[in-house]
Amino acid sequence: xxxxxxxxLDLSFGTGANESxxxxxxxxxxxxxxSFGLVGESGSGKTTVLRCLAGQYNHWSGQLSVNGNRLLHxxxxxxxIDMQMVFQDPYGSLHPRHSIETALAEPLKIHxxxxxxxxxxxxxxxxxxxxxFRYRSPHQLSGGQRxxxxxxxxxxxxxxxxxxxEPTSAxxxxxxAEILNLLKDLKExxxxxxxxxTHDLGVVTYLCDRIAVxxxxxxxxxxxxxxxxxxxxxxxxxxxxxxxCYHTETTQSSEALSA
Numbered sequence: 001x002x003x004x005x006x007x008x009l010d011l012s013f014g015t016g017a018n019e020s021x022x023x024x025x026x027x028x029x030x031x032x033x034x035s036f037g038l039v040g041e042s043g044s045g046k047t048t049v050l051r052c053l054a055g056q057y058n059h060w061s062g063q064l065s066v067n068g069n070r071l072l073h074x075x076x077x078x079x080x081i082d083m084q085m086v087f088q089d090p091y092g093s094l095h096p097r098h099s100i101e102t103a104l105a106e107p108l109k110i111h112x113x114x115x116x117x118x119x120x121x122x123x124x125x126x127x128x129x130x131x132x133f134r135y136r137s138p139h140q141l142s143g144g145q146r147x148x149x150x151x152x153x154x155x156x157x158x159x160x161x162x163x164x165x166e167p168t169s170a171x172x173x174x175x176x177a178e179i180l181n182l183l184k185d186l187k188e189x190x191x192x193x194x195x196x197x198t199h200d201l202g203v204v205t206y207l208c209d210r211i212a213v214x215x216x217x218x219x220x221x222x223x224x225x226x227x228x229x230x231x232x233x234x235x236x237x238x239x240x241x242x243x244x245c246y247h248t249e250t251t252q253s254s255e256a257l258s259a
Contacts, residue, residue, distance in 0.1 A: 001068070003161060003193040004030040004053070009062035011048060022048050023060070024217045028195075032160075035187060035194040037208035037225070039201060039241065045217040046197045050163045053195070054085045067160060077111060084154035088166040090146035094138040100124075100149050101134035107157050123152045126189075128182060144175035148182065155186070164196040168203060180207055201241060205229045213238045 009026040012019050023045050030036040038046040052060045055075030064071040066082050087093040094103055104120045113119065121131050127148040138146055147167065154162055167183070168176040184207060187194060198204050204211050205225040213221045213235065221235040233239050 001032055002029045002065070003032040003034070003067055004028065004036075004195060005063070005065040006049070006053075007063040009049065009052060009060055009064065011052060011057060011060045022217050023052075026062070026217075026219055028212060028219070028222075030193060030195060032193055033187075033191060034210065035196065035208045037204035037211040038195070038197045038214055039199065039204055039211055040214035041199065041241075043216075044214040046214045047165055048217075049214075050085065050165055050195065050197055053083065054163055055079060080107075081111065081157050082159055083161040083163060084157060084159045085163040085165060086147075086150055086154050086167045089170050090143060090150045091138055093150050094146060094153075096138055098137070099134065100136055100138075100141075103149065104134070104153055104156055107153065111157060113157070119156060123156045126155070126186065127152045142175075143171050144178055147171060147175075147179055151179075151182070151186070155190070159192075161193045161195065164194055164198075166198055167196070169198070169200065176203070183207060201228065213241065 006026055006028040009023055010021070011023040012021045014020050026049060028036070028049070038049060040046050048057065051057045053064060053066070053071070058073040058075070066079065069078070071079060101120060104123065105116055108116045108119060120134055124131060124133055129145065129148055129152070133141070133145070133149070141149065164183070168179050171179060180203065183194070186192060194207070196204065196208060205228055208225050210222060210224050211228055212219045213223070215237050221233060221238050223233055223238070227233070228242070231242060233242060
């Protein structure tokens with residue numbers, strides 16, 4: 001069964017002569033329990049797809065379905081329970097003056113869920129943090145710890161789907177690996193479905209089963225992570241991204257050796 005179904009998704013900004021089309025007939029099907037990646041250069045439209053699903057944009061056309069339920073343009077509580085988003089900047093996504101406990105309790109209050117103390121303790125443990133973190137503020141945490149809290153907040157409503165918007169790009173390389181391993185572990189243990197946006201092909205081939213490559217609002221190719229890693233891409237644009245990724249990794253390795 002498809003957990004996420006996107007058919008003919010279009011989105012434009014502006015009207016008349018000032019209209020700019022951002023998404024062009026985007027079609028994506030993601031099965032339950034699958035981890036699916038969207039890659040492409042900045043401005044390719046990949047994050048816009050997430051925002052349409054999350055209800056941040058509501059003037060799209062096409063058809064969006066989650067867990068067999070067709071999404072309307074108006075955001076409702078069921079969509080928030082079924083699907084949550086983890087943002088790129090963990091510090092920016094947490095209120096600087098709210099404790100971690102307050103950040104985690106807020107969605108529980110909105111959705112009138114009980115056993116809040118137990119739920120907060122349980123979700124902190126699942127993301128590798130102990131109960132003492134609930135009394136801290138975001139500025140008292142490292143970048144990796146803040147992203148763990150952001151993941152905990154997304155999971156506290158027990159959604160079936162996580163939308164991941166560059167969840168490791170703001171972190172140091174060693175911390176990136178920890179967060180990716182956490183996400184992989186949570187997916188297996190909780191039976192989650194992921195839709196992940198990233199520009200890092202190394203990240204997407206590690207975490208995702210299949211990948212859609214976007215260029216100028218179009219999906220140009222959908223490929224398995226195994227084929228992508230083995231340079232099995234058929235589209236010139238995908239091969240260009242691979243070449244750029246390889247060049248960047250080689251340059252970084254050379255700089256590290258000469259340092």
